[in-house]
Amino acid sequence: MFYQLSKITLFACLLAMLACNNNSNIPKEDEAVLFAEHIAPIIYTNCSKCHSQDGAAPFPLLSFQDIASKAKLVAYVTEKRLMPPWPADPTYTHFANETYLSAEQIQLIQRWAAGNCLPGDTASLVQPENLLKSLNLGKPDLIVKMPKPIKVPGNNTDLFMVVKVPFELPQDTFIKAIEFVPGKKRLVHHMNAHIIQFEPNKKSNLWSGQFAVNQDQTKSETIHKELNLLNDDGSYAPMTPSVCNYLPGSQFSLYPEEIGGYKIGKKNAFYLNDMHFGPSAIDEVDSSYFKIYYADKAPKRPVAEFQIGTLGLAPVEPKLIVPAREVKKFTIDFRVPADISILTIVPHMHLIGKTYLAYAIKPSGDTIRLIRINNWDFRWQYFYQPKTLLKIPRGSVIHVEGTFDNTANNPNNPFSPPREIAEKNGSMKTTDEMFQLIVTYLPWQNGDEQISQE
Numbered sequence: 001m002f003y004q005l006s007k008i009t010l011f012a013c014l015l016a017m018l019a020c021n022n023n024s025n026i027p028k029e030d031e032a033v034l035f036a037e038h039i040a041p042i043i044y045t046n047c048s049k050c051h052s053q054d055g056a057a058p059f060p061l062l063s064f065q066d067i068a069s070k071a072k073l074v075a076y077v078t079e080k081r082l083m084p085p086w087p088a089d090p091t092y093t094h095f096a097n098e099t100y101l102s103a104e105q106i107q108l109i110q111r112w113a114a115g116n117c118l119p120g121d122t123a124s125l126v127q128p129e130n131l132l133k134s135l136n137l138g139k140p141d142l143i144v145k146m147p148k149p150i151k152v153p154g155n156n157t158d159l160f161m162v163v164k165v166p167f168e169l170p171q172d173t174f175i176k177a178i179e180f181v182p183g184k185k186r187l188v189h190h191m192n193a194h195i196i197q198f199e200p201n202k203k204s205n206l207w208s209g210q211f212a213v214n215q216d217q218t219k220s221e222t223i224h225k226e227l228n229l230l231n232d233d234g235s236y237a238p239m240t241p242s243v244c245n246y247l248p249g250s251q252f253s254l255y256p257e258e259i260g261g262y263k264i265g266k267k268n269a270f271y272l273n274d275m276h277f278g279p280s281a282i283d284e285v286d287s288s289y290f291k292i293y294y295a296d297k298a299p300k301r302p303v304a305e306f307q308i309g310t311l312g313l314a315p316v317e318p319k320l321i322v323p324a325r326e327v328k329k330f331t332i333d334f335r336v337p338a339d340i341s342i343l344t345i346v347p348h349m350h351l352i353g354k355t356y357l358a359y360a361i362k363p364s365g366d367t368i369r370l371i372r373i374n375n376w377d378f379r380w381q382y383f384y385q386p387k388t389l390l391k392i393p394r395g396s397v398i399h400v401e402g403t404f405d406n407t408a409n410n411p412n413n414p415f416s417p418p419r420e421i422a423e424k425n426g427s428m429k430t431t432d433e434m435f436q437l438i439v440t441y442l443p444w445q446n447g448d449e450q451i452s453q454e
């Protein structure tokens with residue numbers, strides 16, 4: 001029944017789109033499709049942020065030559081919906097940072113590629129350099145580099161590092177945004193950065209100790225010591241969590257004005273508790289870095305974060321153990337203790353994750369849809385930003401359902417033959433599992449639902 005309904009809705013949407021396309025610039029059947037006029041706008045909005053120098057993809061799609069020389073492949077990957085990667089189901093919810101091509105856009109690319117890739121008025125296009133500038137925030141106020149490059153051995157296995165990146169400032173400083181730029185973008189899979197702030201008189205030397213340790217070879221209790229992240233007296237310094245996160249294709253989340261930002265002091269260290277490098281066949285070194293943008297004013301509404309499921313505020317039910325050769329479903333339920341406004345949601349699972357669904361049920365019984373992923377892909381994990389701030393009233397229950405496929409039919413199964421895969425004490429190894437929903441939010445304020453994230 002629901003399926004029927006959604007088909008009808010889809011059809012209605014298509015009709016509406018066709019109707020408004022009458023006066024848009026979609027060329028008629030017998031007219032030529034031109035790069036500058038028809039194709040560039042699609043590629044620039046949906047592809048170039050990853051397919052550019054600092055992006056996650058291995059080659060640029062910026063100039064006419066870039067795209068024309070790969071026209072057949074571009075037509076193929078868009079038609080098969082392999083690119084742009086967008087795991088969320090657009091028939092369930094839409095997001096401000098959505099990259100999803102309409103059927104018309106896909107058709108246009110097909111026609112252009114089949115019709116000799118005509119350039120059109122390419123002189124009128126934005127130059128690739130300027131396009132790149134408009135795709136990010138411009139010149140940062142500060143660049144913070146790793147103290148040393150990280151060695152990634154060519155042994156074809158995942159590498160998980162915990163990394164300290166110290167930096168000092170002449171005075172207390174307001175920060176608007178922090179962006180992570182992966183060095184070897186083909187290798188850096190993901191990274192979570194927190195800032196540890198030291199009171200200057202409690203920390204004599206920021207730079208001593210190791211700066212990176214292998215997560216799998218170090219006991220978690222000793223990591224802070226080995227990296228020398230404790231105060232001189234052995235106590236923990238305060239930490240601001242998740243100031244910057246990176247996942248394949250994810251841009252740093254730029255929040256609406258007056259939202260987000262930090263005040264930091266003179267002695268600080270980024271603490272990357274989870275820097276994941278994908279397998280490499282050859283020895284490599286990575287020199288990733290941070291771009292920091294200052295703000296003139298103190299942050300008005302600092303962003304908060306919670307996570308549910310693995311290591312989170314509410315448990316996975318039943319315990320996350322997926323027996324060999326089984327497909328198994330798990331749930332997480334969490335009662336929201338106060339009115340909140342959601343800024344981003346991040347579904348998280350590892351390799352054998354298959355489907356993901358999250359919604360909230362209000363005390364009134366109404367449902368607020370969050371996200372549905374019908375075909376989980378470990379490679380694409382985004383910070384999904386609702387189009388406007390999304391209010392979840394106090395007392396609502398966030399419900400998350402996930403299925404995990406531990407059969408031999410799952411091409412992403414890391415083991416052959418399959419063997420039991422479970423959540424292991426928060427292990428982030430991709431061959432163990434995790435099941436989480438990570439939410440960044442603000443305490444709700446009147447008017448939040450009108451604040452756009454587009």
Ligand code: HEC
Pocket residue numbers: 042043046047048050051056057058061070073074077078083084085099248249250379
């Ligand atoms: C979220 C980042 C991201 C976006 C957005 C994106 N790509 Fe990609 N693309 C990648 C990455 C990373 C790869 C490398 C292969 C892989 O990991 O699947 C890739 C690979 C490709 C390939 C090579 C595929 C192959 O089999 O060799 C093509 C062609 C391509 N992308 C075209 C596009 C087009 C066209 C768009 C927009 C309509 C787009 N991409 C949007 C990240 C992205």
